Amino acid sequence: MYPFKPMSPVRFVDPRFSLAAAIGWAVFAIAALSALLAATLAADIAERRGRADTERLLSQFATQIHHALGMNLDTRRSILQATAAQIVASSDRGNDALRRHLEAVSVQFPEFAWLGVTDDRGRVVAATGGTQQGEDVSEQLWFKQGLVRPFFGDVSTALLVESKRPPVTDQPPHFLDAAVPLTQISGTTVGVVGAHLSWAWIMQLQANLLHALDSHRDLSLLLAGADGTVLVGPSHWLGRKLDRSSETTEDGTYLVSRRAASLGGAWGVPWTIVVRQRADSALALARRTQRGVFLVVMLAGLLAAGSAVLVTRRLTRRLSTLAEDAQAVRRGEQPTLAQPSGSDEVSRIGTTLAELVGHLQEEKQALMTLNSDLDSRVAERTARIERMAEESRHAAVTRERLRLARELHDTLAHSLMALLTQIRVIRKLRHHFDAAELDVELGRAEEVAASGLSEARSAIVQMRHNGVRDVGLGAALKELLSRFGERTGVAFKFRADPVLAGLADERAETVVRMVEEALHNVENHAQAKTVSVVLRRAEGPAVGDPSLGMNTGDRVLVEIFDDGVGFDPSFSRPGHYGLRGIEEQAALIKANLVLHSQPGQGTRITLEFDL
Template identity: 50%
Template sequence: MSRYLQALDPRRSLATAVAWFAVVLSLAIALALLTVGDFALNSMLAQRDAQMMRFATQLAAELERAAADEGRVPALPAREQLARLVDAVREQAKPDPRARVMLLDERHDILFERPPGASDVPLAMPGNSLQVAGNGQHVVVVAAPLDAAPTLRALGIRVAVVQPSEESGHGGTLQEKLTAISILLSIFAALIGVAFARRLTRRLSDLTVQAQRVANQTAEGIVEPTGHDEVAVLGRAFGRLLGALRQERDELDLLTRELEQRVQARTREVERLAADSRYAAVVRERLRLARDLHDTLAHSMMEMLVEVRTLRMLHAHDPQRLAAELERAEEVARDGLKEAREAVSQMRLNAVRDLGLGAALSGAVARFAERTGLDMHYEADPQAGSFADPRAETVFRIAEEALRNIDRHAHATHVQVSLKDAGDGAIELTIADDGVGFDPEAPHPGHFGVTGIRELAQLIRAELDLHSEPGAGARLRLRLRVGPEMRAGSEDGHDPRPGGNHGAALA
């Protein structure tokens, strides 16, 4: 029931509001018609009663003179003379043609009637009255005043005029007709209002449905309405906006495909030169640098390109939002510059070879926690942290790429990083987060983080286990047999280099 009542809410749509306005207007018109009709009916009835009273009074006066002319003893004239007298007075007074003249005695018996009518005798009282005849018809009875004909009064004769009435009880048939006409006019006005509302809002409803289809991605665009009204202007504005967004999307897709093609071309080149291990290692290093640049400078430049295009559109369509978007563009540029500087610093300083894998990971985790604000927990065994040969640099790159992917895609709140001595001359790196997770086997066009991690793990012949599910976070485990290099620091298990012992929570 409440759903149907909500559908009648005029705030839900313009058509409902206009329809309600039409209904209220029609009711007001009906009320006005009833008021005017009632006033007109009362005026007409008053005029009718006055005319009948004049006719009865004039007839009584004429009969008074005729009775007095009969001789010393007053008496009514003969019927033929009475008929002529009544016709003469009727010709002068011009009453309703349906009016009948009756002369009644004291018992209200009919002494004379012209023209003859119903057999039953209505009760004649002074003034006028509304009565029901024997055939069920409503009649108006008007009796002449008693003081208008003293002679007739002395003879016990009363003059009455009877004619059919448009009234019926406390409301007449005429009033019923007026009421019915008012109701019909009200219904007609309401129907016209509803039809006008539907015609007025049909174009707007069609435009709304098309916009909803575009929002639900079931349609590519809208059919711009014709005309010069507000709906046509709004439709054309929507069309231009959708066209601009579609063009921007196509340009971004084209740029992404070009980047994918370039990366795929470089990957195929590396695969062709895989036979020469030394040259393949050089090529893979170049590819790593390309990935770093893609994940830092290219990503930042892509965001800057999007911001510039957004600023151009805002400048043309919504200048008021320009200041806020400029601030956003400045923030994107600042973050990109910071990432570029960090990348250059890491290229200049080989922290893994100089400090060991444990200390290098500690610094990377600290910087990551400071930049992202995530809850970080890092721990490292002294023996595993002392590992510092060229393979340790690759392990460090894998950890950096994993943290970078967590920052950009995981939406995590807590990250745990551990570097442990797995025994038998092997170390184990574990990175886990509580983010949204993903499907490691599903393709991710335009993203090469997981692919790069697997390539780096294959390069150093490490065992890589990547476990993740949508909504269940992700866990990366890398196991590498390092042999005696892991104990390069000291035989007693204490690393003399700074950062050799780690076990702290960072936030």
């Protein structure tokens, strides 16, 4: 048997280092998923049962509130009918006697905010407040209905000041209209007893009823009129319509029971009563059930996972020892594996690994020999590459020298040739010139010499500054404009896209030479005050010659424009080759070149090429 080597506590529970830990974590994951599934199923069953019980209870509450409100309204109708019967039976029907009678009823039942008696033509003969004696109420709905039968109207507002308590808001109070006919023994209706039931009484009544239902439940009540407008309820519901039952649940926040029926007997008001309870309160038991089931199953899973780790750890001792020996071989602490005894999977794995280690040792020796051979070949190739790099640097220096020679030939050589021609003309024809003409010719020669000297200095400055490949297109253009401004005093503006400013290939060098030639033309001919150069990405379709095959992808746009005197591009100017040179260089890099200029309106040169 192999000696068992203890494992550190961290590795003991890390599935990357322990098969037992991996098995334990797998068991724990299965238990956690099972706990979650069981808790979800239990919560779903408990929630459905709790929802059904709560909705059934809310339906009972709505019925109780409906009966209680209806009973109270029916009682107030009976009070009005009793008042009407007393008035009919009274021998004194004078206005003062009627008013005292109404005031006595109002004192006994303060929920009547207004009481009044009218004749059969709608003229108020006595009243406690609000609508006064002598007023015509024949067009009021309560009067018309009260002539025929007892009547309860829907909620309305009236400009009535309650005499017994001041108004609490600036809004007119709400009332519930009520009326009963004044009918004599003969059956003749001689008037109407009308009343306004105080809305504060209605509010207090429904609050008391709601509180009496179940003080342990978070209940709320919505009371809607005949047209569905919410009259009682939370502030954000007041004035809204009960169009759909789903709205009252507020996206599942509440459980709801709804009852629509007439309150106050056969002639009552058709109101809708909605009793609600918050879903989180009603379904709290389901939530607790879910947590309980989850905790129980999770604890069982943890116990099972711990047991699985311990059992697996004992069963995999030989495998752990084999793994330790394999690591020792990898670290070089022992040359090969000791083959475990037995015929089980661990023994077969150990035998196979021992054979593999032997083959690997042989291959290691072969690789060392091969590496030695490769090292010598790499050294030889490195020396050859260094020679080729030196030759490449020499070729680059030669190309740079040739370029400088061309630059000097195009500048200094031309100027010296022109100066030599001027001197020869002066020497041969000096006898034919008078003093003034000789001074003019000498002045021209001096100008040619000064121009050649300036161009030579410019070429030398350009050689001393970094090339485009070293600093990028943006920096080279900015440096070129700075030298132009210092030399001419002309103001300049420069704007460059940060990405395009890093271009540093052969095309970038050509662009710099083209811009330099354009600035040379501005200096000699434009008489400009400001020069602008823009380097940016082109937008929209390509401009210029379509034969160049510009694509619709990323394109570079270089714009040079000045506010000088301008010129007519169609007018030929013999001896001026600056623009022709720019066109030839644009063709070399397959770029579109567009020239816009008019006399007195400056000049704009646009260069566009593929990125």
